Amino acid sequence: MLVIPAIDLRQGKCVRLTQGRKETATIYDGDPVEIAEAFEAAGARMLHIVDLDGAFAETNLRNREVLREIIRAIHIPIQFGGGLRATEDVGRVIELGVTRAVIGTVAVESPELLTEMLHLFGSKHLAVGIDARDGQVVTRGWETQEQISALTLARRVAAAGVERIVYTDVARDGTLTGTNVQETILIARESGLRVTASGGVSSLDDLRRLKALSESGIDSVILGKALYEGLFTLAEALTVADE
Numbered sequence: 001m002l003v004i005p006a007i008d009l010r011q012g013k014c015v016r017l018t019q020g021r022k023e024t025a026t027i028y029d030g031d032p033v034e035i036a037e038a039f040e041a042a043g044a045r046m047l048h049i050v051d052l053d054g055a056f057a058e059t060n061l062r063n064r065e066v067l068r069e070i071i072r073a074i075h076i077p078i079q080f081g082g083g084l085r086a087t088e089d090v091g092r093v094i095e096l097g098v099t100r101a102v103i104g105t106v107a108v109e110s111p112e113l114l115t116e117m118l119h120l121f122g123s124k125h126l127a128v129g130i131d132a133r134d135g136q137v138v139t140r141g142w143e144t145q146e147q148i149s150a151l152t153l154a155r156r157v158a159a160a161g162v163e164r165i166v167y168t169d170v171a172r173d174g175t176l177t178g179t180n181v182q183e184t185i186l187i188a189r190e191s192g193l194r195v196t197a198s199g200g201v202s203s204l205d206d207l208r209r210l211k212a213l214s215e216s217g218i219d220s221v222i223l224g225k226a227l228y229e230g231l232f233t234l235a236e237a238l239t240v241a242d243e
Contacts, residue, residue: 001207001210001211001214001218001219001220001221001241002045002046002196002219002220002221002241003044003045003207003220003221003223003234003237003238003241004044004045004046004047004048004079004196004220004221004222004223005039005044005047005048005222005223005224005227005234006047006048006049006050006198006222006223006224007032007035007036007039007047007048007049007050007070008049008050008052008224009032009049009050009051009052009053009063009066009067009082010052010053010063011053011062011063012032012062012063012065012066013028013032014028014030014032014035014228015028015052016028016224016225016228028228032066032069032070033066033069033070033073036070036073036074037073037074039234040074040075040076042233042234042235042238043234043235043238044076044234044238045076045077046076046077046078046079046099046220047070047074047076047077047078047079048078048079048080048222049067049070049078049079049080049081050080050081050082051063051064051067051080051081051082051083052082053082053083054082054083054084055081055082055083055104055140056083056140057083057140060082060083063082067080067093067096067098068096071096071097071098077099077100078097078098078099078100079098079099079100079101079102079127079166080093080098080100080101080102081101081102081103081104081129081166082102084101084102084103084104084106085105085106086113087113087116087117087120090103090117090120090121090126091120091121094121094125099125100124100125100126100127100164101121101125101126101127102126102127102128102129102166103117103126103127103128103129104128104129104130104131104139105139105140107128107129107130107153107156107157107162108137108139108146108148108153109139111156111160114128114157114160114162115160115161118160118161118162123161123162123163123164124163126162127162127163127164127165127166127196128153128157128162128164128165128166129165129166129168130150130153130154130157130165130166130167130168130187131168131170132149132150132167132168132169132170132183133145133169133170133171134171135149135150135151135183136148136149136150137149137150137153138170150167150183150187151186151187151190151191154167154187154190154191154193155190155191157191157193158191158192158193162193163193163194164193164194164195164196165187165188165191165193165194165195165196166195166196166198166222167183167184167187167188167195167196167197167198168198168199169183169184169199169200170199172199172200176200176201176202176225176226176229176231178200178201178202178203178206179197179198179199179200179201179206179209179210179221180199180200181209181210181213184197184210184213184218185213185216185218188213188216188217188218189216189217191217192217193217194217194219194220195217195218195219195220196218196219196220196221196222197210197218197220197221197222198221198222199222201221201222201223201224201226202226202231203226203231203232204232204236204237204240207221207237207240207241208240211240211241211243223237
C-alpha cells in the first residue's frame with residue numbers, strides 16, 4: 001500500500017481542517033517546503049497537496065507560489081488538487097511539474113469537460129476526487145451538496161475512462177475517528193477503479209485494516225492530521241505499509 005502524506009495549503013500556510021469547514025483551520029508550525037522535504041527524507045514516495053483557497057474559490061496566488069517551491073525542492077511525484085475547474089488550470093499545474101491532478105467539482109458539474117481533460121492529459125495524469133457526506137457527493141470546497149451519490153459518480157467516471165478515485169468521507173476528515181472502510185470498499189468494488197482512501201486515519205491499525213483490503217482496489221491512503229498531531233510517524237506508517 002502506498003502511503004501519501006498530505007500538505008493542505010491556506011494562504012501559503014500548512015493547515016488542517018475538520019470536516020472540511022474553513023472556520024476550523026488549524027495552522028501548523030513549519031514552512032510547507034521544509035515539511036515536504038521532511039516527508040521525502042522520511043521515505044515518502046508521493047506527496048498530496050491541496051490548494052484549499054482554490055477549492056473555496058478564493059485568491060490562491062500564494063498557494064501556487066508554494067507549490068512551485070515544493071516542486072523545485074523535492075524529487076518525488078506530487079498529486080495536487082483544489083480549484084482545478086478548467087482545462088487551463090490542469091494544464092498549468094502539470095506544466096509546473098505536478099504528476100497527477102485531482103479533479104472534483106468538474107466531474108460532477110461538467111462530465112464533458114472531464115472527458116476533454118482525459119483526452120488531453122491522459123488518465124495517468126488525472127484522478128477524480130469524490131468527496132461525500134452520508135454517501136452524497138459534495139463539491140466546491142465541500143460547501144455544495146449535490147444530488148448524486150458517491151457510488152453513482154464513481155460508476156460514471158469509470159465509464160468515462162478514469163482509472164483512479166481519491167475517496168474522502170467528509171464527516172471523518174480531520175476528526176481522527178478512522179476511515180469509512182465500508183463505503184470505501186463499496187466504491188472500489190462497484191467502480192472497479194483503483195482507490196486512494198482519505199479522511200479519518202488515526203492509528204497504525206487503521207492502516208493495517210486498509211492494507212488488508214488491497215484486493216478490493218484500495219491501494220493507497222492519504223495521511224494528514226494523524227502525522228501533524230504526532231499520533232504516529234511517517235516512518236512507522238511506511239513500515240506498516242511494507243509489512
